[in-house]
Amino acid sequence: MSRATMARPPRRSGNLPAEATSFVGRRHELAEVRKKLTEARLVTLVGPGGVGKTRLAVRMASDLGRGFPGGAWLVELAEVRDPARVGDTVLATLDLRDQAAADPLARLPAHLRDKRLLIVLDNCEHLLEAAARLVTEIMKAAPGVRVLATSREPLSAPGEHVVLVPPLRLPAAGPLELVRQNEAVALFAERAAAGSGAFELTAANQAAVAELCRRLDGLPLAIELAAVRTRVLSAEQILDRLSDRFGLLTGGVRAALPRHQTLRLTIDWSHDLLAAGEQALLRRLSVFSGRFTLEDVESVCAWDDVPAERALDLLSSLVDKSLVAKEDAGALACYRLHETMREYAGLKLRAAGEEEAVERRCTGYYRSRCGRSAAEARFRLVEWLAWMDLEIDNIRSVLSRCPPREGVALVYCLGWYWMTRATSEGVRWLDELLASGLDDPRVRAQGYYMRGFLAVLQSDPAAARPALERAVTAAREADQYSLLSQSLSLAAIAANMAGDHLSTRRLSEEAHSVAAALDDLPATLMALQSRALNGLADGDLDDVRAAASQGVRISREIGDLYSLGMMLLNLGSAMLMAGALDESKPLLVEALPIAYRIDDRVAQYCLLDALGCHAAASGQAQVAARLLGAAETVRTGAGASLQPYLTRLVARAEESVTAVLGEPGFKAEYEAGARLSRDAAIRLALGEPAPAARTPPAADAGPLGKREAEVARLVADGLSNKRIAARLFISEHTVDSHVRNILNKLGVNSRSQIAAWTVASGQADGRSSTASGSAAFDEGSSDTV
Numbered sequence: 001m002s003r004a005t006m007a008r009p010p011r012r013s014g015n016l017p018a019e020a021t022s023f024v025g026r027r028h029e030l031a032e033v034r035k036k037l038t039e040a041r042l043v044t045l046v047g048p049g050g051v052g053k054t055r056l057a058v059r060m061a062s063d064l065g066r067g068f069p070g071g072a073w074l075v076e077l078a079e080v081r082d083p084a085r086v087g088d089t090v091l092a093t094l095d096l097r098d099q100a101a102a103d104p105l106a107r108l109p110a111h112l113r114d115k116r117l118l119i120v121l122d123n124c125e126h127l128l129e130a131a132a133r134l135v136t137e138i139m140k141a142a143p144g145v146r147v148l149a150t151s152r153e154p155l156s157a158p159g160e161h162v163v164l165v166p167p168l169r170l171p172a173a174g175p176l177e178l179v180r181q182n183e184a185v186a187l188f189a190e191r192a193a194a195g196s197g198a199f200e201l202t203a204a205n206q207a208a209v210a211e212l213c214r215r216l217d218g219l220p221l222a223i224e225l226a227a228v229r230t231r232v233l234s235a236e237q238i239l240d241r242l243s244d245r246f247g248l249l250t251g252g253v254r255a256a257l258p259r260h261q262t263l264r265l266t267i268d269w270s271h272d273l274l275a276a277g278e279q280a281l282l283r284r285l286s287v288f289s290g291r292f293t294l295e296d297v298e299s300v301c302a303w304d305d306v307p308a309e310r311a312l313d314l315l316s317s318l319v320d321k322s323l324v325a326k327e328d329a330g331a332l333a334c335y336r337l338h339e340t341m342r343e344y345a346g347l348k349l350r351a352a353g354e355e356e357a358v359e360r361r362c363t364g365y366y367r368s369r370c371g372r373s374a375a376e377a378r379f380r381l382v383e384w385l386a387w388m389d390l391e392i393d394n395i396r397s398v399l400s401r402c403p404p405r406e407g408v409a410l411v412y413c414l415g416w417y418w419m420t421r422a423t424s425e426g427v428r429w430l431d432e433l434l435a436s437g438l439d440d441p442r443v444r445a446q447g448y449y450m451r452g453f454l455a456v457l458q459s460d461p462a463a464a465r466p467a468l469e470r471a472v473t474a475a476r477e478a479d480q481y482s483l484l485s486q487s488l489s490l491a492a493i494a495a496n497m498a499g500d501h502l503s504t505r506r507l508s509e510e511a512h513s514v515a516a517a518l519d520d521l522p523a524t525l526m527a528l529q530s531r532a533l534n535g536l537a538d539g540d541l542d543d544v545r546a547a548a549s550q551g552v553r554i555s556r557e558i559g560d561l562y563s564l565g566m567m568l569l570n571l572g573s574a575m576l577m578a579g580a581l582d583e584s585k586p587l588l589v590e591a592l593p594i595a596y597r598i599d600d601r602v603a604q605y606c607l608l609d610a611l612g613c614h615a616a617a618s619g620q621a622q623v624a625a626r627l628l629g630a631a632e633t634v635r636t637g638a639g640a641s642l643q644p645y646l647t648r649l650v651a652r653a654e655e656s657v658t659a660v661l662g663e664p665g666f667k668a669e670y671e672a673g674a675r676l677s678r679d680a681a682i683r684l685a686l687g688e689p690a691p692a693a694r695t696p697p698a699a700d701a702g703p704l705g706k707r708e709a710e711v712a713r714l715v716a717d718g719l720s721n722k723r724i725a726a727r728l729f730i731s732e733h734t735v736d737s738h739v740r741n742i743l744n745k746l747g748v749n750s751r752s753q754i755a756a757w758t759v760a761s762g763q764a765d766g767r768s769s770t771a772s773g774s775a776a777f778d779e780g781s782s783d784t785v
Contacts, residue, residue: 014071014117015093016062026056026168026183033060033163037146040161041139044124044149047165049340050221050263053150054122056165060148061120068146070117078123078339079290079393081400083130088425090119090134097601099423100458100639105134107639109141116144123339125152132157167218171210179206181750184213187220190740191227192235195320199230208235215242221340222266228322229273245269267344270321279348280305281314282323286345287358290393291327291334299365300358329390359401366391366398367410374413378522381416381561381598388417399429404436405443412446415453416562420600423454430454445474449487456493457602459641464494485514485523489530496534504534525551525563532570536577536645544574552587565594565603573610573645576617585614589686596682601638604678605631609646611685616653621660622669623684624653629673630681703745711738716755 033056036043045053058074065072075093080086087104091097096111098104119138124131132155135147139159149155154162171182179185180201188209192199201209212235216222229238246265271279284301285292294312302308315335318324323341327334337345349355377384388395395414399407411418411429418426430451438444448471455464468491475484488511495503508530515523528551535544551567554560572587588610595603612627628650635642642650658666673681683690704712714724721739725732739751746757 014061014065014073015095016058016065016072016074026052026059029056029163029165030060030063033148034064036161036163037064037148040159041143041145042135042147042149042155042157042160044151044154044160044162045165046151046154046162048152048263049343050219051165051167052220053165055220057120057122057148057150061118064118068117070115070144072118072120074120074122076122077127077131080127081289081397083127084428085396085425086127086130086134088422090121092422095637097638098421098425099602100641104424105137108134109137111636112138112142112145114144115142118146118148121147121149123151124149124155128153128155131155168213168220168223170214170218173207173210176201176203176206177750177752179210181753182210182213184216184218184223185209186743188213188223188227191224191322192230193736195228195322196231199227205235208239212239212242215239215246216266217262219263219266221338222263224322225266225270228320229270231320242266242269263340264344267341270323271344271348274318274321274323277305277310277314278317280352281311282318282341283345283348283352284354284358285318285324285335285337286342286349287362287397288337288394289397291329291336291390292394293332293334293390296365296391296394297335299369300362330386332390334390362394363398363401366395367402367406370395370410370413374415377416378562379559384416385420385598388414388421392417392422404433405438405440407433408438408443408447412443412450415450418450418454419457419562420598423457427451427454427458441474441478442480445471445478445480445483445487447471448474449483449490452487452490452494456490456497459497461494461497465491465498468494481514481518482520482523485511485518485520486526488514489523489526492530493533496537501538508534521554521558521560525554525560528554529563529566529570532567532574536570536573536643539577541574541578544570548574561594561598562600565591565598565600568594569603569606569610573606573649576610576614577645577649579617581614581617585611588614592682592685601634602640604682605635605638605640606643606646608634608681608685609650613649613653616657621657624657625661625666625669626673626676627681627685628653628657629670630676630678630684632670633674633676634678634681704742708738708742708745711735712742712754712758715739715742715751716758718755 033043033045037060045057047053061072061074073093075090077086077089080089087108088098090108091104094111096107100107121131121135128151131149131151135149135155135157138145138147139157154160168184168187169182171179171185173179180189185201185206189199189201212226213223216226226238226242233241245268271282274282281297281301284306285297287300288296294315297315298308298311302311306314315324319326319335324335324337327336346355349358373384373387395410399410402410408430411426411433414426430447434444434447434451438447448467452464452468452471455461455467468487471487472484472491475481475487488507492504492507492511495501495507508527511527511530515527518524528547531547532544532551535541535547548567548571551563552571555564555567568587568591572584572591575581575584575587588607592604592607592611595607608627608631612624612631615621615624615627654666657669661669673684676684680690711724721732721735725735739754742754743750746754
């Protein structure tokens with residue numbers, strides 16, 4: 001996660017992977033899917049595992065994304081096991097937040113109602129009912145949204161159009177140029193060249209490669225697994241060994257195997273070529289539900305055949321053999337298993353009798369690591385949240401295996417994640433785990449405290465008050481005085497939300513009394529936060545200033561970003577309500593980048609609203625209207641309720657700005673603000689300049705970037721990669737990469753076809769070409785998701 005104030009990567013025009021255009025063939029299927037998406041709003045690509053549904057969907061979305069102002073968004077469901085999390089996953093993918101009490105099934109249609117975008121729901125087969133229900137609600141509410149799903153079977157949702165995804169076309173016998181154009185052969189050649197660095201399809205090996213592709217039924221995953229073996233085997237040797245394996249297992253019958261058996265046998269063949277340590281590591285990696293790091297592997301999977309000191313070498317070997325995918329998260333190397341490979345590895349794990357041992361090690365590792373990091377998380381919140389964003393799928397899997405006592409303790413350790421990322425998910429975990437009853441009062445206090453805290457964040461006093469009452473009782477029983485004080489402080493906030501001022505005063509006084517007897521920072525800060533929030537609700541600005549000023553000082557000294565941001569917001573809001581404009585703005589301006597760094601959307605909307613009110617009071621009517629509109633977009637994106645004290649401030653600001661701009665003028669500026677990206681809105685609030693405008697593409701722009709267009713013209717001139725490298729002063733490897741990208745982008749398979757396209761498109765005469773890709777991100781553009 002970004003350490004700089006405004007360094008978060010933009011996600012405005014979608015989240016398709018950078019390799020979206022890395023694709024071979026499928027021209028017929030692409031054309032069919034494109035046609036279906038013009039006729040229907042839901043198209044499902046159906047086919048068995050390993051046939052290339054995801055790659056086809058991503059390529060299609062990349063091609064079509066430019067036609068959707070809201071972009072194209074890839075929702076990856078392979079690692080989602082709980083049907084209740086389908087909506088949460090779509091929310092997160094669309095860069096929204098689960099910080100509300102509302103069901104995502106209700107929030108998503110409302111958010112998407114006026115949007116025009118493409119959603120790719122990938123790997124739906126294990127969540128058919130939940131995916132179909134969500135898609136149906138979106139289709140009803142949002143006419144501008146298209147959904148492209150991938151699954152091993154149809155969703156059976158209303159209006160669904162199904163496209164069956166077959167394997168790649170099999171090559172026919174013929175001359176080298178004809179064989180080279182076959183998409184299965186092209187995939188083999190591309191992956192073999194990438195894997196070995198030296199493979200080239202020639203007249204000598206074309207027959208073996210073509211027969212391999214036929215033997216593998218044109219299944220992309222099977223072809224890739226075979227192709228990477230060209231590092232150590234020739235195509236002829238691979239064919240011989242695969243044919244021997246298939247013949248042995250089928251009694252020598254030449255009839256084609258069912259395709260799922262072909263894939264399974266190919267994976268078996270690739271697996272059996274692994275050393276014992278590689279096999280052990282591969283099967284143990286199946287315990288990870290999502291991405292994992294080398295540290296995770298060393299801690300969970302390393303014993304006996306996989307010594308910790310060899311884990312990196314073994315993992316690198318599996319990556320080289322295309323059995324494990326490498327996906328970097330910023331500067332950190334991460335890995336994951338293809339869903340088909342995870343299923344296979346899981347079968348091998350069970351066959352080896354290691355499933356229970358690996359799950360036990362995995363559970364112990366994540367419980368221990370989360371427990372160790374919990375106490376320090378508030379002081380290293382940016383780094384901790386980045387780690388949680390990476391590991392959350394694995395931790396969810398661990399939670400699903402935990403008995404209630406251990407589960408509640410783990411959910412409690414993850415409190416900062418639920419507060420800033422997934423509030424209603426945290427509520428679901430706690431409601432499920434606490435329902436079973438807990439004998440341990442300490443864990444019971446933790447669970448009900450966190451349940452009450454999340455309910456307060458959701459502005460749900462009806463749920464918060466009974467949970468916090470139980471937390472108070474359990475904390476007393478367990479002599480957990482810090483947790484007791486914090487529970488009392490939160491209970492006071494919940495009572496104030498409910499309008500019970502007598503209970504608010506009683507609980508506040510008791511919380512202060514308990515905290516005063518402790519030398520405990522969390523208890524002190526929560527007591528100060530309670531005083532500040534209740535003071536804002538009641539209009540007691542002197543108490544807000546006293547409590548928040550002390551909170552700012554303590555939070556700054558200890559490096560607690562979450563508390564510092566909240567206290568700055570409280571103090572800045574109090575100054576704003578008192579009319580002290582010069583004193584309030586620096587506080588609010590300091591708080592906003594903090595809320596951005598930890599990605600707390602509730603705090604962001606509050607601060608945008610407060611700074612909008614400040615702009616209105618300072619005579620900046622246009623800026624004020626835009627910030628108020630932007631705040632509303634962020635608030636609804638988080639599903640948050642408008643804070644009562646802000647309601648009064650915003651009403652006054654809107655009234656004053658409308659008086660200056662007039663009703664039509666206010667509405668126009670408000671709507672312009674509502675369309676801003678969050679990054680653009682935050683820059684506006686901080687008074688930072690917008691980024692320089694991008695140069696618009698030329699009218700005759702094609703699908704190639706400027707350098708790619710140059711390479712394409714030189715290919716058309718008949719130059720080899722070596723000569724192109726010399727002409728352009730770049731490496732031959734770079735030229736090879738450009739040529740592969742050109743082939744993928746144009747959907748062609750040969751250099752002669754590149755030359756034909758260059759002439760037909762008018763690029764041969766030197767006219768420039770600019771990149772098109774998916775829609776460009778412009779911080780100040782008017783569309784928003």
